Amino acid sequence: MSEAHDDGRxxxxxxxxxxxxxxxxxxxxxxxxxxxxxxxxxxxxxxGESGSGKSxxxxxxxxxxxxxxxxxxxxxxxxxxxxxxxxxxxxxxxRGAEISMIFQQPTSALxxxxxxxxxxxxxxxxxxxxxxxxxxxxxxAALRAVGMPDPEARLRAxxxxxxxxxxxxxxxxxxxxxxxxxxxxxxxxxxxxxxxQAQILELIRELQSSSDTxxxxxxxxxxxxxxxxxxVAVMYAGEIVETTDVETLFDEPLHPYTKGLMGSVPVLGDPxxxxxxIPGTVPNxxxxxxxxxxxxxxxxxxxxxLTVCQTHHPELVEVRPGHAVRCWLYSGQExxx
Amino acid sequence: xxxxxxVGTLRSMFTTPSALVGVVVLxxxxxxxxxADVISPVDPAQQHLLYRLSPPGTVSEDGVTFVLGTDGLGxxxxxxxxxxxxxxLIVAVTAVGLGMLxxxxxxxxxxxxxxxxDTVIMRxxxxxxxxxxxxxxLVLRLALGPGLGSIVIALGISGWATHARLVRGEVLSLxxxxxxxxxxxxxxxxxxxxxxxxLPHVLASAIVLASLQVxxxxxxxxxxxxxxxxxxxxxxxxxxxxxxxxxxxxxxWWVTTFxxxxxxxxxxxxxxxxxxxxxxxxxxxxx
Amino acid sequence: MSDxxxxxxxxxxxxxxxxxxxxxxxxxxxxxxxxxxxxxxxxxxxxGESGCGKTxxGRMLVKLLEPTSGKIEFDGKDxxxxxxxxxxxxxxxxxxxxxxPFSSLDPRARIGDSMAEPLLHHGVGDKDERxxxxxxxxxxxxxxxxxxxxxxxxxxxxxxxxxGIGRALILRPDFxxxxxxxxxxxxxxxxxxxxxxxxLQQELSLTLVFVAHNLAVVxxxxxxxxxxxxGRIVELAERSELFSRPTHPYTEMxxxxxxxxxxRNRRPRAPEASExxxxxxxxxxxxxxxxxxxxEAGFCDEVVPPxxxxxxxxxxxxxxxxxxxxxxxxxxxxxxSQK
Numbered sequence: 017m018s019e020a021h022d023d024g025r026x027x028x029x030x031x032x033x034x035x036x037x038x039x040x041x042x043x044x045x046x047x048x049x050x051x052x053x054x055x056x057x058x059x060x061x062x063x064g065e066s067g068s069g070k071s072x073x074x075x076x077x078x079x080x081x082x083x084x085x086x087x088x089x090x091x092x093x094x095x096x097x098x099x100x101x102x103x104x105x106x107x108x109x110x111r112g113a114e115i116s117m118i119f120q121q122p123t124s125a126l127x128x129x130x131x132x133x134x135x136x137x138x139x140x141x142x143x144x145x146x147x148x149x150x151x152x153x154x155x156x157a158a159l160r161a162v163g164m165p166d167p168e169a170r171l172r173a174x175x176x177x178x179x180x181x182x183x184x185x186x187x188x189x190x191x192x193x194x195x196x197x198x199x200x201x202x203x204x205x206x207x208x209x210x211x212x213q214a215q216i217l218e219l220i221r222e223l224q225s226s227s228d229t230x231x232x233x234x235x236x237x238x239x240x241x242x243x244x245x246x247x248v249a250v251m252y253a254g255e256i257v258e259t260t261d262v263e264t265l266f267d268e269p270l271h272p273y274t275k276g277l278m279g280s281v282p283v284l285g286d287p288x289x290x291x292x293x294i295p296g297t298v299p300n301x302x303x304x305x306x307x308x309x310x311x312x313x314x315x316x317x318x319x320x321x322l323t324v325c326q327t328h329h330p331e332l333v334e335v336r337p338g339h340a341v342r343c344w345l346y347s348g349q350e351x352x353x
Numbered sequence: 354x355x356x357x358x359x360v361g362t363l364r365s366m367f368t369t370p371s372a373l374v375g376v377v378v379l380x381x382x383x384x385x386x387x388x389a390d391v392i393s394p395v396d397p398a399q400q401h402l403l404y405r406l407s408p409p410g411t412v413s414e415d416g417v418t419f420v421l422g423t424d425g426l427g428x429x430x431x432x433x434x435x436x437x438x439x440x441x442l443i444v445a446v447t448a449v450g451l452g453m454l455x456x457x458x459x460x461x462x463x464x465x466x467x468x469x470x471d472t473v474i475m476r477x478x479x480x481x482x483x484x485x486x487x488x489x490x491l492v493l494r495l496a497l498g499p500g501l502g503s504i505v506i507a508l509g510i511s512g513w514a515t516h517a518r519l520v521r522g523e524v525l526s527l528x529x530x531x532x533x534x535x536x537x538x539x540x541x542x543x544x545x546x547x548x549x550x551x552l553p554h555v556l557a558s559a560i561v562l563a564s565l566q567v568x569x570x571x572x573x574x575x576x577x578x579x580x581x582x583x584x585x586x587x588x589x590x591x592x593x594x595x596x597x598x599x600x601x602x603x604x605x606w607w608v609t610t611f612x613x614x615x616x617x618x619x620x621x622x623x624x625x626x627x628x629x630x631x632x633x634x635x636x637x638x639x640x
Numbered sequence: 641m642s643d644x645x646x647x648x649x650x651x652x653x654x655x656x657x658x659x660x661x662x663x664x665x666x667x668x669x670x671x672x673x674x675x676x677x678x679x680x681x682x683x684x685x686x687x688g689e690s691g692c693g694k695t696x697x698g699r700m701l702v703k704l705l706e707p708t709s710g711k712i713e714f715d716g717k718d719x720x721x722x723x724x725x726x727x728x729x730x731x732x733x734x735x736x737x738x739x740x741p742f743s744s745l746d747p748r749a750r751i752g753d754s755m756a757e758p759l760l761h762h763g764v765g766d767k768d769e770r771x772x773x774x775x776x777x778x779x780x781x782x783x784x785x786x787x788x789x790x791x792x793x794x795x796x797x798x799x800x801x802x803x804g805i806g807r808a809l810i811l812r813p814d815f816x817x818x819x820x821x822x823x824x825x826x827x828x829x830x831x832x833x834x835x836x837x838x839x840l841q842q843e844l845s846l847t848l849v850f851v852a853h854n855l856a857v858v859x860x861x862x863x864x865x866x867x868x869x870x871g872r873i874v875e876l877a878e879r880s881e882l883f884s885r886p887t888h889p890y891t892e893m894x895x896x897x898x899x900x901x902x903x904r905n906r907r908p909r910a911p912e913a914s915e916x917x918x919x920x921x922x923x924x925x926x927x928x929x930x931x932x933x934x935x936e937a938g939f940c941d942e943v944v945p946p947x948x949x950x951x952x953x954x955x956x957x958x959x960x961x962x963x964x965x966x967x968x969x970x971x972x973x974x975x976x977s978q979k
Binding site for chain 1: 689690796798799826827828829830831832834835838853854855856857859860879880883884893894895896897898899900901902903904905906908909910911912913914915916
Binding site: 530531532534535536537538539540541542545549550553554 | 704727728731735736738739740743744746748749754757758761804807
């Protein structure tokens with residue numbers, strides 16, 4: 017397990033990141049004024065459902081936003097340098113070497129026409145200046161490090177010859193080959209069986225602690241968050257609605273969406289007769305009304321008799337030390353501990 | 354049973370530039386075909402012997418303007434083209450329609466039932482596709498004798514094979530779609546599933562294929578006519594004009610050129626519409 | 641003993657698979673000799689990872705797939721080879737809800753027509769009556785009757801799943817297989833659909849076979865749970881029994897792999913790659929033995945363990961030599977002290 021840095025050094029800081037899309041159906045911000053920071057050696061989890069903007073946030077950080085999307089505002093500061101200001105060439109040097117990303121479907125994220133070893137080698141070719149022999153050794157070492165049995169033989173395999181779990185290990189090997197400081201994992205285990213998921217998560221944990229890599233873990237699975245995260249940012253409809261450390265999030269969630277999410281997930285070993293479902297569906301981002309984006313589905317608002325939720329858009333406010341919420345139930349007052 | 358809003362916009366046919374061009378050209382051709390007698394300046398068969406091989410724009414003593422010139426027998430080229438559209442469209446559309454009908458039906462049955470029926474039909478498809486189209490058309494035409502009917506059959510009959518293969522392929526993948534399985538689970542008879550759950554999804558591809566085949570068929574009809582095996586000489590046709598004009602292409606370029614242009618533009622229009630059809634159907638509905 | 645509504649006996653589904661251009665074909669047993677009694681009114685969860693055969697089994701029970709061998713009895717009658725009118729009667733009483741809300745509805749059909757289809761094929765009512773029943777069912781699944789004229793793409797995933805459920809239930813079947821009905825949905829929507837299924841099951845007195853890979857979801861909704869591995873059932877027990885005291889080593893492995901529910905419950909797990917063997921080349925004897933922590937050579941790798949109740953627990957079934965033997969030892973211990 018990674019050492020607990022209570023006040024770790026901030027490695028990556030994202031401020032006011034906004035990514036806009038212009039489609040036939042309308043314009044919207046897939047990522048809207050998102051700010052968070054990632055500390056050295058720690059794991060931050062971005063939690064949300066579809067349409068929350070969590071994947072697009074990661075792509076924005078990596079400079080991989082697909083058109084017709086564009087980052088229109090904000091800063092992504094890695095060690096003080098703004099990644100958004102960098103040229104394409106500079107970003108290519110960063111990708112794979114300082115920040116790496118792994119994706120949900122490993123078999124489709126790998127190139128089906130190249131052997132696995134060749135693809136890992138490619139990372140070395142781009143960022144290191146080694147001889148072929150050294151590269152091969154490093155590839156084998158990388159595969160071994162991710163627990164691939166018989167790495168010398170496996171490096172000649174094609175992606176489709178590998179199972180989902182093996183393919184994901186290869187992706188991790190590629191991502192960590194040049195020892196990046198940050199690993200972004202976008203739903204890395206969603207497509208995998210639960211036993212394989214456990215292996216991959218543990219692998220990520222071990223690799224992280226041995227090389228002190230920071231991890232941004234994107235997921236919709238609260239179990240994965242509970243297992244892996246140090247800090248959590250909950251996203252809804254393109255915005256961050258709550259951030260805090262993982263224990264506080266599970267012990268005392270503040271935002272009604274977070275509470276609703278936790279209430280609606282069945283917990284193993286604790287069967288309830290009925291789940292507390294959040295009514296309604298995620299709003300269409302092109303048709304957002306003024307006010308809080310969660311208002312239409314929020315029971316707490318009705319119970320508290322608040323009308324401000326529908327007229328004014330709440331800001332993300334730190335209402336307790338280390339715990340920020342975007343909700344009128346808490347804003348404007350420091351909640352006594 | 355349930356009436357409601359239309360799905361997809363046919364309107365995009367008019368907003369996409371390429372499709373619009375196609376539609377306009379095709380509409381013009383269709384209008385010519387339907388109203389040929391009215392639009393046409395003169396009777397296309399009428400020979401103005403004093404004005405044989407007159408260049409475009411020549412005006413006769415009787416005040417008749419040969420807008421696109423005359424051919425070797427003094428027949429007005431423009432009138433010939435207008436009337437010729439009938440033959441081209443009717444023959445081509447009917448022939449392709451025949452092929453499509455047979456092909457879609459057989460492809461549907463073949464893909465859905467599988468087994469020996471599928472094998473038999475697909476071998477028939479293989480054989481048909483291997484034989485060169487023009488050769489088949491020629492042979493059939495010679496075997497069936499002269500007449501519009503035999504031309505249609507000769508041109509259309511071999512078109513079934515591509516349709517069958519295309520449709521069968523789509524049926525194979527659609528057969529396992531969950532909404533098809535749902536119909537099976539609901540006790541739907543085979544006919545219902547084929548016609549209501551599968552056919553609508555393959556029809557669009559078939560129509561696209563057909564629209565592309567019409568172009569080829571028009572050219573083929575022109576070729577048959579060129580060889581003297583197509584429509585009889587009294588009936589004006591683009592192929593006929595193309596063939597005739599060949600003899601004096603250096604002296605009177607307008608006969609071949611304008612009839613050839615008519616063919617090219619019509620085929621182009623059909624292809625443009627076919628392209629639009631490709632984009633129009635799926636994404637909206639299969640999202 | 642409750643009334644058995646569906647019984648599968650030695651149900652097997654084999655597929656011929658090509659092993660590449662020159663290697664010929666091999667047989668894959670997606671479902672391998674499954675015996676299962678399903679009781680009237682219960683919810684039975686079928687759980688397992690990819691390749692375990694749960695979806696294949698579910699579809700065979702609904703007769704969407706022909707078994708290669710074996711027998712299916714529904715309500716006392718052998719329906720394995722039934723056709724024509726009897727098959728149609730079966731289909732009226734046995735239904736299925738599919739996993740993918742995006743492909744389970746015909747995109748070109750209005751949802752009202754899709755939902756009315758079962759009524760249409762079974763000759764229920766005339767056009768107006770069918771329309772009314774569709775309207776009522778739409779309301780029952782939490783939608784509005786005016787939605788009947790809309791097309792599937794106008795609805796969200798959760799709503800489409802509701803429509804799929806409505807379609808499956810419109811004939812008031814007795815038996816429904818739900819094939820991963822919530823796996824493709826967002827977490828917050830899953831809860832809505834699970835609640836809906838539970839409500840409808842109560843209201844319509846359904847027998848429900850719930851196929852899923854998410855153990856927490858299965859625990860939430862099931863009365864009994866069957867765990868499948870590579871085409872066989874390896875454990876079958878009452879819900880609470882299975883989750884509190886798993887017997888089969890694979891069940892234990894599954895439960896152990898489920899992520900923590902709270903950060904303080906984190907545990908280190910083994911990151912070593914322990915993968916599913918290829919179904920083309922299944923292990924001899926017990927299919928799980930290569931990954932099994934209590935594997936005993938010479939026994940587990942030679943003889944296929946039968947699905948047997950451990951003598952101390954007649955309501956549970958386990959396919960494990962070692963556990964059955966321990967069970968016998970345990971009852972033995974009551975009289976004579978052995979170990």
